[in-house]
Amino acid sequence: MPKSKYHAIYRDLKQKIEAEDFPYQSLLPSENTLILTYNCSRNTIRRAVGELVRDGYVQTLQGKGVRNIFRPVEQTSYTIGGIESFREASSRTHRRGTTKVVCFMELTADAKIEKRTGFSAGTDLYYLQRLHYIDGKPLILNHNYFLKSAIPGLTPAIAENSIYDYLENVLHMTIVNSKRVMTVEKITQIDEKYLKMNVDDYNCLAVISSQTFNSDGVMFEYTESRHRPDYFRFQDNAVRRPSENTI
Amino acid sequence: MPKSKYHAIYRDLKQKIEAEDFPYQSLLPSENTLILTYNCSRNTIRRAVGELVRDGYVQTLQGKGVRNIFRPVEQTSYTIGGIESFREASSRTHRRGTTKVVCFMELTADAKIEKRTGFSAGTDLYYLQRLHYIDGKPLILNHNYFLKSAIPGLTPAIAENSIYDYLENVLHMTIVNSKRVMTVEKITQIDEKYLKMNVDDYNCLAVISSQTFNSDGVMFEYTESRHRPDYFRFQDNAVRRPSENTI
DNA sequence: GCCGATTTGTCCGTATGTATC
DNA sequence: CGATACATACGGACAAATCGG
Numbered sequence: 001m002p003k004s005k006y007h008a009i010y011r012d013l014k015q016k017i018e019a020e021d022f023p024y025q026s027l028l029p030s031e032n033t034l035i036l037t038y039n040c041s042r043n044t045i046r047r048a049v050g051e052l053v054r055d056g057y058v059q060t061l062q063g064k065g066v067r068n069i070f071r072p073v074e075q076t077s078y079t080i081g082g083i084e085s086f087r088e089a090s091s092r093t094h095r096r097g098t099t100k101v102v103c104f105m106e107l108t109a110d111a112k113i114e115k116r117t118g119f120s121a122g123t124d125l126y127y128l129q130r131l132h133y134i135d136g137k138p139l140i141l142n143h144n145y146f147l148k149s150a151i152p153g154l155t156p157a158i159a160e161n162s163i164y165d166y167l168e169n170v171l172h173m174t175i176v177n178s179k180r181v182m183t184v185e186k187i188t189q190i191d192e193k194y195l196k197m198n199v200d201d202y203n204c205l206a207v208i209s210s211q212t213f214n215s216d217g218v219m220f221e222y223t224e225s226r227h228r229p230d231y232f233r234f235q236d237n238a239v240r241r242p243s244e245n246t247i
Numbered sequence: 248m249p250k251s252k253y254h255a256i257y258r259d260l261k262q263k264i265e266a267e268d269f270p271y272q273s274l275l276p277s278e279n280t281l282i283l284t285y286n287c288s289r290n291t292i293r294r295a296v297g298e299l300v301r302d303g304y305v306q307t308l309q310g311k312g313v314r315n316i317f318r319p320v321e322q323t324s325y326t327i328g329g330i331e332s333f334r335e336a337s338s339r340t341h342r343r344g345t346t347k348v349v350c351f352m353e354l355t356a357d358a359k360i361e362k363r364t365g366f367s368a369g370t371d372l373y374y375l376q377r378l379h380y381i382d383g384k385p386l387i388l389n390h391n392y393f394l395k396s397a398i399p400g401l402t403p404a405i406a407e408n409s410i411y412d413y414l415e416n417v418l419h420m421t422i423v424n425s426k427r428v429m430t431v432e433k434i435t436q437i438d439e440k441y442l443k444m445n446v447d448d449y450n451c452l453a454v455i456s457s458q459t460f461n462s463d464g465v466m467f468e469y470t471e472s473r474h475r476p477d478y479f480r481f482q483d484n485a486v487r488r489p490s491e492n493t494i
Numbered sequence: 495g496c497c498g499a500t501t502t503g504t505c506c507g508t509a510t511g512t513a514t515c
Numbered sequence: 516c517g518a519t520a521c522a523t524a525c526g527g528a529c530a531a532a533t534c535g536g
Binding site: 060 | 519522
Binding site for chain 4: 289308310
């Protein structure tokens with residue numbers, strides 16, 4: 001629940017853009033105008049606009065203004081840049097998402113697990129396999145490894161719902177950042193079984209591996225998210241940075 | 248060539264972190280200390296640190312400090328969040344990248360192209376197929392559509408080198424942002440031919456479609472980048488944002 | 495548990511530089 | 516050239532979180 005001023009302005013502008021209060025390709029009111037309408041300082045406006053740039057909603061152009069480049073886009077996709085749980089994503093996209101825990105066990109990391117996850121051998125972990133359904137179809141198979149010492153009392157019942165909700169609202173853990181890697185991998189028999197795929201059709205799927213850190217700086221989660229390719233779609237807005245390299 | 252103060256501080260801190268001048272998991276000098284060492288204002292320090300957060304190099308923790316979470320990671324991957332050309336990427340990762348233009352033609356967009364690229368039917372375009380090699384292996388097949396009116400005088404020779412270099416340094420175009428979508432698609436005969444793939448092995452590849460905009464707000468490029476899955480790897484650092492949604 | 499010192503987060507006002515028109 | 520707009524930088528004030536005594 002962000003109650004900061006710049007965030008309120010950011011949300012208000014964002015909503016106005018989505019509602020097409022500003023025509024596509026037109027310039028937003030200038031910073032000085034926005035200062036008056038929101039009764040705040042220039043820095044605060046600039047910060048709100050900066051977030052909109054990051055979202056790919058606007059471009060700022062020195063000497064000209066801030067141009068609206070938002071197009072009402074297919075919202076069925078995952079968005080890079082933020083961390084959100086499956087429940088949050090399905091709620092945002094207005095889809096009926098459910099989760100089934102197909103495996104729940106405790107284990108101790110060995111050399112092989114250390115290599116894959118980054119948890120050092122000997123660490124006690126929860127290992128889960130969870131199947132995510134959207135509109136009744138199984139689309140994502142998750143392999144979760146949670147650091148047991150950081151997440152006491154995890155149960156299958158919690159895992160059926162939102163683990164992130166449990167972490168943030170019950171354990172009061174602060175999730176800070178997540179390093180992710182996206183690759184394409186061959187499907188396994190497990191994928192085939194749970195995602196109901198046929199090797200004669202697609203024989204690969206999209207895999208997102210992530211290491212997630214809390215505010216203590218400890219990695220408490222390693223997750224491998226295996227997505228059915230025919231429903232996988234990842235979105236991103238990139239900003240050209242003042243070229244570091246002179247190539 | 249960014250000559251701004253905050254950017255110089257950003258680069259200096261970044262270099263120090265990469266050189267492991269600050270131990271992993273330790274706190275960086277406080278903002279007040281950095282103000283003295285760099286002889287600047289607090290805002291300037293905060294901005295530099297903010298960039299490092301976005302890069303996934305550090306975490307900021309209110310009341311505590313700024314923690315170094317940088318791990319010297321495999322640099323073989325593409326990085327999300329920035330726009331860089333193939334030449335820039337291969338130079339950054341110290342690999343020998345070459346480009347071969349396998350198709351260069353001019354065409355006019357029809358309904359089908361409009362649907363795929365977003366260029367409205369009737370628009371004059373350059374259409375290119377370019378094959379990118381890394382260390383001699385063909386890894387990426389690019390389908391480029393460039394808006395002819397925005398890029399006069401494009402030639403195969405320029406396309407063999409860096410088109411972005413031509414755009415920025417010859418045409419003085421300013422590239423601003425790029426909307427990208429990542430998917431997994433079945434391989435086509437063209438992919439098979441140029442990327443030397445075998446359908447019995449992987450039958451899919453990673454596809455990154457991007458629409459790129461310049462400072463005039465016009466989309467001047469649509470590109471479909473088809474990557475061999477066994478060499479594809481996309482990296483990302485995500486920051487948990489103050490939860491918008493109360494789920 | 496409280497208090498004070500430290501540290502980051504938010505916000506304000508102002509001045510100057512630079513690009514656009 | 517002047518007016519307007521965004522970009523950078525400075526300095527100050529208060530809030531919120533952390534930590535140690």
